[in-house]
Every structure is written in C-alpha cells, then in structure tokens.
Amino acid sequence: xxxxxxxxxxGNGGRYMRELIADVFxxxxxxxxxxxxxxxxxxxxxxxxxLFTTDGFTVQPLEYPGGSIGSLxxxxxxxxxxxxxxxxxxxxxxxxxxxxxxxxxxERIVNSMAAAARDASVSIVTGDTKVLRRGEGGxxxxxTTGIGTRLPGVRPSIARIKTGDAVxxxxxxxxxxxxxxxxxxxFGLRGDLQSDxxxxxxxxxxxxxxxxxxxxxxxxxxxxxxxxxxxVRQSGLGLNFESAAIPVNDAVTTVxxxxxxxxxxxxxEGRVLAVVAESDxxxxxxxxxxxxxxxxxxxxxxxxxxHNHVLLHTELGGERFLEELEDDPLPRIC
Amino acid sequence: xxxxxxxxxxGNGGRYMRELIADVFxxxxxxxxxxxxxxxxxxxxxxxxxLFTTDGFTVQPLEYPGGSIGSLxxxxxxxxxxxxxxxxxxxxxxxxxxxxxxxxxxERIVNSMAAAARDASVSIVTGDTKVLRRGEGGxxxxxTTGIGTRLPGVRPSIARIKTGDAVxxxxxxxxxxxxxxxxxxxFGLRGDLQSDxxxxxxxxxxxxxxxxxxxxxxxxxxxxxxxxxxxVRQSGLGLNFESAAIPVNDAVTTVxxxxxxxxxxxxxEGRVLAVVAESDxxxxxxxxxxxxxxxxxxxxxxxxxxHNHVLLHTELGGERFLEELEDDPLPRIC
Numbered sequence: 001x002x003x004x005x006x007x008x009x010x011g012n013g014g015r016y017m018r019e020l021i022a023d024v025f026x027x028x029x030x031x032x033x034x035x036x037x038x039x040x041x042x043x044x045x046x047x048x049x050x051l052f053t054t055d056g057f058t059v060q061p062l063e064y065p066g067g068s069i070g071s072l073x074x075x076x077x078x079x080x081x082x083x084x085x086x087x088x089x090x091x092x093x094x095x096x097x098x099x100x101x102x103x104x105x106x107e108r109i110v111n112s113m114a115a116a117a118r119d120a121s122v123s124i125v126t127g128d129t130k131v132l133r134r135g136e137g138g139x140x141x142x143x144t145t146g147i148g149t150r151l152p153g154v155r156p157s158i159a160r161i162k163t164g165d166a167v168x169x170x171x172x173x174x175x176x177x178x179x180x181x182x183x184x185x186x187f188g189l190r191g192d193l194q195s196d197x198x199x200x201x202x203x204x205x206x207x208x209x210x211x212x213x214x215x216x217x218x219x220x221x222x223x224x225x226x227x228x229x230x231x232v233r234q235s236g237l238g239l240n241f242e243s244a245a246i247p248v249n250d251a252v253t254t255v256x257x258x259x260x261x262x263x264x265x266x267x268x269e270g271r272v273l274a275v276v277a278e279s280d281x282x283x284x285x286x287x288x289x290x291x292x293x294x295x296x297x298x299x300x301x302x303x304x305x306x307h308n309h310v311l312l313h314t315e316l317g318g319e320r321f322l323e324e325l326e327d328d329p330l331p332r333i334c
Numbered sequence: 335x336x337x338x339x340x341x342x343x344x345g346n347g348g349r350y351m352r353e354l355i356a357d358v359f360x361x362x363x364x365x366x367x368x369x370x371x372x373x374x375x376x377x378x379x380x381x382x383x384x385l386f387t388t389d390g391f392t393v394q395p396l397e398y399p400g401g402s403i404g405s406l407x408x409x410x411x412x413x414x415x416x417x418x419x420x421x422x423x424x425x426x427x428x429x430x431x432x433x434x435x436x437x438x439x440x441e442r443i444v445n446s447m448a449a450a451a452r453d454a455s456v457s458i459v460t461g462d463t464k465v466l467r468r469g470e471g472g473x474x475x476x477x478t479t480g481i482g483t484r485l486p487g488v489r490p491s492i493a494r495i496k497t498g499d500a501v502x503x504x505x506x507x508x509x510x511x512x513x514x515x516x517x518x519x520x521f522g523l524r525g526d527l528q529s530d531x532x533x534x535x536x537x538x539x540x541x542x543x544x545x546x547x548x549x550x551x552x553x554x555x556x557x558x559x560x561x562x563x564x565x566v567r568q569s570g571l572g573l574n575f576e577s578a579a580i581p582v583n584d585a586v587t588t589v590x591x592x593x594x595x596x597x598x599x600x601x602x603e604g605r606v607l608a609v610v611a612e613s614d615x616x617x618x619x620x621x622x623x624x625x626x627x628x629x630x631x632x633x634x635x636x637x638x639x640x641h642n643h644v645l646l647h648t649e650l651g652g653e654r655f656l657e658e659l660e661d662d663p664l665p666r667i668c
Contacts, residue, residue, distance in 0.1 A: 006435040011465025021463060024441055028448045031457040033424065041459035043424055045483060046382040054426035054479060056464040090367065090377055092388035094428065094477040101340040107358055114362045125367040125375035128477070129355060130390040131345025138470035143428040143462070145388060145479035149379060 013221030014229075014325025037158075037234055039080040039217070042150075051086040053077060054145040062109060062140055064183035066176075066195030067269075069142055070113030075197050075269055076220065077146040078120045082204040083216040083272060085156050086148030088120060093127035093144055098137035109140065120199035122146070153208030158234045160214040166281035167239060167301035170203050170272040170294045171196065172247040173224055177266030178255050187259060193251040198270030203294055206287045212277030213284070219273050223265040224300075225322040227273050228310040231303075238307025241322070244315045246300045264312075265325055275303065347555030348659030371492075371568055373414040373551070376484075385420040387411060388479040396443060396474055398517035400510075400528030401603075403476055404447030409531050409603055410554065411480040412454045416538040417550040417606060419490050420482030422454060427461035427478055432471035443474065454533035456480070487542030492568045494548040500615035501573060501635035504537050504606040504628045505530065506581040507558055511600030512589050521593060527585040532604030537628055540621045546611030547618070553607050557599040558634075559656040561607050562644040565637075572641025575656070578649045580634045598646075599659055609637065 009016040026036045033041050040053035055076040062069045074091065081088040093113075097106065117124055124144075154160075175196040182191045200218055207213045219227045224246075228239045241264075248263045256263050270293065276284045281299055288294030310322040343350040360370045367375050374387035389410040396403045408425065415422040427447075431440065451458055458478075488494075509530040516525045534552055541547045553561045558580075562573045575598075582597050590597050604627065610618045615633055622628030644656040 004437045006431045006433055006437065006440070006465055008433055008465050008467065010431070011463060017463065020437075021461075024437065024444055025461065025463075028441075028444045029427075029451065029458045029461075031459065033457050033459040036461075039460075041424070041426075043459065043481070045379065045384060045423075045481075048380040048382045050379060050481075052424060052426060052481065053460050054428055054477075055462045056428045056430055056477070058430065058464045058466060089379075090375070090386060092375075092386060092479045093363075094388055094390040094479075096390055096392065096430070096475055097340045097344070099340055099342055103338045103340065103354075103358065106340070107362075110358055110362045117363070123365040123367050124363045125365065125377065126373075126387050127355075127359065127363075127370075128389045129345060129351065129359075130392045130475075131340055131342050132392060132472060132475075133342065135469075136472035138466060141430055141464075141466075141475070143388075143390070143477045143479075145426045145428075145477075147377070147379075147384075147386065147481070 009326060012325060013226050016326065040084045049150040051081050051084050051148045051150065053080040054143060055080060057142040058138060059180060060138060061183050064180050064195060065192060066179055067197040068109050068112040069140060070109035071116035072197050072269060073142040073144045074113055074116035074120060075199055077144040078122055079200045079218040081146050081148035082201040083218050085151055085154065085208055087151050088122045088146055088148045088201060090147045091122050091124045091144050093124050094142065095127065095129045096132055096137060096141040097129065098132045098139050099134040101139055120201060151205065151208055154213040156213060156215045158215050158231055161231065161235050161237060161275050161303055163237060163303055163305040164278050165214055165275050165303040166278055166299050167303065168274045168276060168281065168284055169224065169246065169298055169300050170288050171296045172249045173268055173271065174252040174263035174266035175249060176269040178252045182255065189255060191251050193249065196268055196270035198293060200270060200272045202291050203272045203288055206291060207274060207284050210276065210280045210284060212280030214275040216272050216274045219271060220267045220269060222325045223267060224273055225264040225310065226325055228322060229324045232308050232310060236308060238304040239301055239310045240304050241301040241312045243312050245298050247296045247298050264322055343660060346659060347560050350660065374418045383484040385415050385418050385482040385484065387414040388477060389414060391476040392472060393514060394472060395517050398514050398529060399526060400513055401531040402443050402446040403474060404443035405450035406531050406603060407476040407478045408447055408450035408454060409533055411478040412456055413534045413552040415480050415482035416535040417552050419485055419488065419542055421485050422456045422480055422482045422535060424481045425456050425458045425478050427458050428476065429461065429463045430466055430471060430475040431463065432466045432473050433468040435473055454535060485539065485542055488547040490547060490549045492549050492565055495565060495569050495571060495609050495637055497571060497637055497639040498612050499548055499609050499637040500612055500633050501637065502608045502610060502615065502618055503558065503580065503632055503634050504622050505630045506583045507602055507605060508586040508597035508600035509583060510603040512586045516589065523589060525585050527583065530602055530604035532627060534604060534606045536625050537606045537622060540625060541608060541618050544610065544614045544618060546614030548609040550606050550608045553605060554601045554603060556659045557601060558607055559598040559644065560659055562656060563658045566642050566644055570642060572638040573635055573644045574638050575635040575646045577646050579632050581630045581632050598656055
C-alpha cells in the first residue's frame with residue numbers, strides 16, 4: 001500500500017502522472033491490450049481492427065475564445081484516434097453536471113460539441129449523465145470515448161523512430177493553454193488569442209501513405225516537451241530542438257514572458273507533432289502547409305543517437321535541457 | 335434557450351432526467367446511431383456488429399458492503415452490454431480524482447475494479463486520469479465505456495414486447511441502493527446487507543436462445559419502477575406487477591418502512607428484469623434459478639393491453655399505480 005495523497009501535479013501529464021498510472025493502475029489492471037504508454041488501444045474484433053481511446057475534460061473556464069469544454073471533448077478524443085492512424089468514427093459522452101448549473105449554458109456547450117462532431121465527421125452515439133451535489137463538482141466535467149477504424153498505410157509508433165529522423169510540428173504551440181489562461185482573467189491579462197482546438201484528422205491522414213512516417217502525437221497536457229520525453233524514454237534516443245524554428249504566436253510569447261511560463265510545456269489541442277524519416281520531411285511539410293490547419297508547419301528538431309535527453313538549441317547559440325514536467329504550470333487546462 | 339438550472343432530480347433516472355436528455359442533448363447531437371431511449375448503441379464495423387455503451391459513477395461512500403465505486407464501474411457497463419444481448423469485451427476507464435485523495439484508498443478501489451473485470455472476463459484497455467482541485471470534486475468519480483460483440487440469438491428490444499408476456503426478475507430488488515444508504519450512516523442505521531453489484535452476463539446469456547425472449551434491462555437508477563415506465567412509454571402497453579411475488583430482502587423492507595422509501599424505486603446493480611413470452615416464462619425461470627446469481631428469480635408481473643400504466647396489485651388485494659419517478663429518493667447511489 002502506498003501512503004501519500006493526490007496532488008494537482010498527478011494530473012499534469014508529466015512525471016508524477018506517469019508514475020501514478022504505473023504504480024496504481026498499470027499492474028493491477030494488466031492485460032495484453034493495455035499499454036499505458038499509448039493514448040489508444042488497438043483491438044481486433046473479427047476481421048475489423050479498431051482503435052479505442054478515452055479522455056476526461058475539466059477545463060476552466062468552460063467557454064473561452066476558440067472553443068468550449070464541449071468542442072474540446074470532441075477534438076481531444078478524435079485527435080487521439082487520428083494520430084494513431086485511425087479514421088475517427090464514433091464517440092460516447094459522459095456528463096457530470098453540478099447541481100445549480102445553468103441549463104442555457106449547458107445548451108451552448110452542447111451546441112459547440114455538436115458543431116465539432118459535425119466538422120470532424122464523428123457521431124456521438126451513446127451517453128450518460130450524472131448530477132453532482134452543489135459543492136461537489138466544478139460546474140461541468142465531460143469524458144468522451146472514441147472508436148476509430150484503422151486506415152491503410154503506416155502504423156505510427158515510437159518503435160519506428162530512428163536516429164536522424166526529422167521532428168515536425170503542424171503549427172504554433174501553446175495557443176490553447178494561453179487562450180484558456182487569458183480567459184480566466186485571474187492574471188489581470190486580456191487578449192484575443194484563440195485556442196487552436198480542432199480536429200487534426202486532415203493533418204494526420206495526409207501523412208499516412210508516406211513510408212517514412214514514424215510517429216505522430218497531439219501535444220496536449222504538458223505540451224511538446226512532454227511528447228518529447230515520451231519519445232526519448234520509450235526509444236532510448238535523444239531529441240534536439242531548434243528554438244528559432246518552433247512556431248510560437250506573439251501573444252503566447254508575451255504571456256509566457258510576463259508570467260514565467262515556457263510555451264513548450266503548454267497544451268495545444270489542434271496540433272500534431274510528427275517524426276518522419278529525413279527523406280520524407282520535405283514531402284510531409286509540403287502536404288501540411290497546403291492544408292488550412294498546417295500553413296505554419298515547420299521542422300523543429302532532429303532525433304539524435306543515444307542521448308536520452310531533450311535538448312533545446314536557443315536562438316543565441318546556447319543550449320538547455322527541456323526537463324520532464326514535474327510541477328503543474330497550469331491546472332484544468334484540458 | 336432554456337432557463338432554469340440543474341437539480342439533483344435531473345440525475346435520478348426518472349422524468350426530469352429523461353426530459354433533460356431529450357431537450358438538451360438528443361436533437362443537438364442527433365445522428366442515425368443515437369437512440370437516447372437505449373442504454374447502448376449498435377454499430378456495424380465492417381462485418382462485425384458491436385455494442386457500445388458508457389456510464390458515469392459518483393456513488394457515495396466510495397466503498398460499501400459488497401463493493402466499491404471500482405467494481406460498480408465495471409459491473410454497470412458490463413451489464414448494459416449484457417442486457418442488450420452482447421458479450422462484454424473491452425472497457426475504457428476515466429478517473430476524476432480530487433486533490434488530497436488518499437492513494438491507498440485509490441489502490442483498494444482499483445483492486446476491486448480489477449477483480450470485477452477478471453470475474454466478468456473483460457479487459458480495461460485504455461484510460462485517462464484528471465485531477466480536480468480540492469473542493470471541486472466529491473473525492474472520486476469514474477466513467478467506464480464498453481465494447482461488446484453481438485451474440486447469436488434473440489436481439490432483445492422493447493419493440494418485441496407483446497400483451498400477455500411475463501415479467502421476470504432475477505433476484506431481490508433494492509439491495510444495492512439500501513446497502514449504499516446504510517453505509518452512509520447518515521440515517522443512524524447500520525446493517526450487514528450487501529450490495530447485489532455483479533456482472534449479469536451469466537443471467538443474460540442463459541436466455542438468448544429462447545425465441546420467446548423479448549427484452550432485458552438491469553434496473554439501476556430508479557429501480558424496477560423506472561424500467562417499467564420505460565417499457566410502457568415506448569410500447570404503449572401496460573404492466574401489472576404482483577407485489578407478493580417481487581422478492582425483497584427483509585433488511586430492504588425494514589429500511590424502506592423506517593425511512594419511507596419504496597424498494598421498487600431503489601437501484602439494483604446485479605439483477606435483470608426480463609420480459610419473455612408466456613410460453614417461455616417457465617424455461618427462463620428454471621435457467622435462472624439454476625445459476626448462482628438467479629436462485630431467487632421470480633415471475634413478478636404481466637404485460638397487459640392498452641393501458642400505458644404500471645399497476646401494482648398489493649398483497650391485501652388492493653392496487654396502486656407506480657408513478658414515474660420525479661423527486662430523487664437517493665442521490666449518488668451509482
């Protein structure tokens with residue numbers, strides 16, 4: 001039996017969360033299908049291979065520029081399926097509502113969820129609602145669980161990554177985290193930055209026929225730094241990022257400088273980080289840049305041999321390690 | 335836009351919840367697969383027909399005689415698949431934990447979940463954890479989402495129900511609701527009644543090859559009275575129950591008499607209410623009574639023509655209507 005108590009850092013996507021999942025859940029629930037290092041499970045049902053994934057949503061505030069907890073709940077699960085190489089098909093929905101919640105706000109949130117589902121061509125096919133007593137819930141929590149079908153082409157996997165591969169990002173990082181933070185108004189800042197929350201399926205499906213595609217992940221909780229640490233931990237390789245190449249919107253840079261955050265740890269909800277063979281990097285970038293969601297796609301780094309670290313080359317010629325996230329910079333961002 | 339606010343009664347399984355789902359969710363999320371009158375969706379994926387269902391769990395206390403929120407989260411979703419005529423296969427798990435929660439209690443709950451999954455032969459294959467700020471959660475909320483595969487035999491459906499059919503229950507009603515209520519100790523009562531929480535798959539699979547099987551449902555929130563109202567609303571038929579025939583444990587009767595509850599509205603988590611043709615009622619009962627979970631199975635009522643009501647014949651020769659649940663007798667029971 002462990003002693004100790006849950007802290008906010010157990011939910012941030014970083015080291016504490018990974019250790020909690022490993023120590024409390026992974027062994028007890030172990031089965032051949034469960035791989036807690038992956039965001040989705042691959043299941044063979046008769047002749048059909050499906051992907052299955054789930055995500056919970058506790059973002060605060062519930063509505064912010066560019067989206068709401070409703071659209072986020074669609075995009076989060078759709079994107080976990082998309083980056084695994086699947087066609088997202090069906091979602092289930094869990095609603096936990098606090099007593100006293102305004103029904104017209106709930107309607108706005110469901111409208112936003114419905115629009116996101118239409119845009120992503122997924123159907124919400126089953127659901128459940130629970131009401132929490134006043135004071136026992138943060139207004140509204142959602143969970144969505146998705147089923148996708150395997151698309152032809154590459155099966156993206158960290159195991160495919162090789163030294164010399166290129167690391168690409170489909171657009172600027174940190175917009176979602178920053179937009180939600182600004183919407184809280186607790187920092188006395190305002191801005192019109194929009195969350196990047198969107199389905200990434202057009203981006204992921206554009207790369208599946210490239211033999212050099214290795215791996216894709218949507219950098220949500222913990223940002224691109226956390227995806228990078230998942231890659232180096234599981235591959236034993238290292239990653240070098242070029243700071244000057246990583247697209248960051250001015251508003252994100254400004255807010256991060258004022259508040260002391262690092263944009264590489266902030267959540268995106270409509271971006272893809274992809275690892276591709278050097279020989280396919282140009283093709284992949286060109287395909288992304290031709291899509292509305294990928295116009296600012298960039299090559300941001302390279303996989304290096306045998307270092308097991310995430311190194312950032314800074315614009316001034318220096319370098320620093322991007323350490324694995326421990327403390328939580330921003331709770332309830334997704 | 336609606337005005338108004340969420341109340342506890344919106345989560346009780348009765349009329350307010352049904353209307354909330356119809357008014358806020360059903361039209362906005364409408365698609366050909368979504369039928370909010372069912373607990374699961376049927377999806378065709380290639381040649382494979384699967385059933386897909388989800389459930390949220392907010393039971394308080396988190397541990398009680400006969401189970402915990404962990405085993406309940408397995409049984410609830412397994413049972414929704416089982417009563418639809420499926421073999422439960424895979425579950426996903428969402429965990430919402432409040433900051434400050436004791437990790438050793440979480441471990442006990444995950445142990446109980448793991449044992450329930452093993453007993454029910456389902457695999458928990460993917461999951462997600464979110465941490466709620468202290469004061470923004472009731473300790474622990476769970477959601478599970480399940481995939482099952484269609485078994486050969488009858489496809490149970492309210493549309494198959496005919497006048498003259500028999501209504502069966504697989505065991506005593508109200509144990510779960512009463513056991514949880516006693517565990518709260520807020521009523522100053524104590525008892526050793528165990529929750530009936532269990533997988534009902536052995537019970538449901540035992541009936542699938544009976545041509546006279548019409549419909550099955552696990553009477554959770556709102557109890558057998560709420561299942562009965564679902565049947566009469568959707569079929570246009572009526573139901574007559576025989577009070578003397580409905581099995582109720584003495585402890586449940588005693589608690590209900592003391593506190594003014596009606597056991598027919600209390601949740602079961604390991605029972606099946608089945609509607610079968612009169613000609614198969616004896617076979618169905620015999621099969622259930624031969625199983626460990628069905629020894630006290632009984633015929634409790636009959637489908638009658640054209641009444642659209644749920645009528646209870648009492649032991650003293652009187653009768654009363656079992657009205658549709660409105661106020662919530664017992665929040666956070668599942």
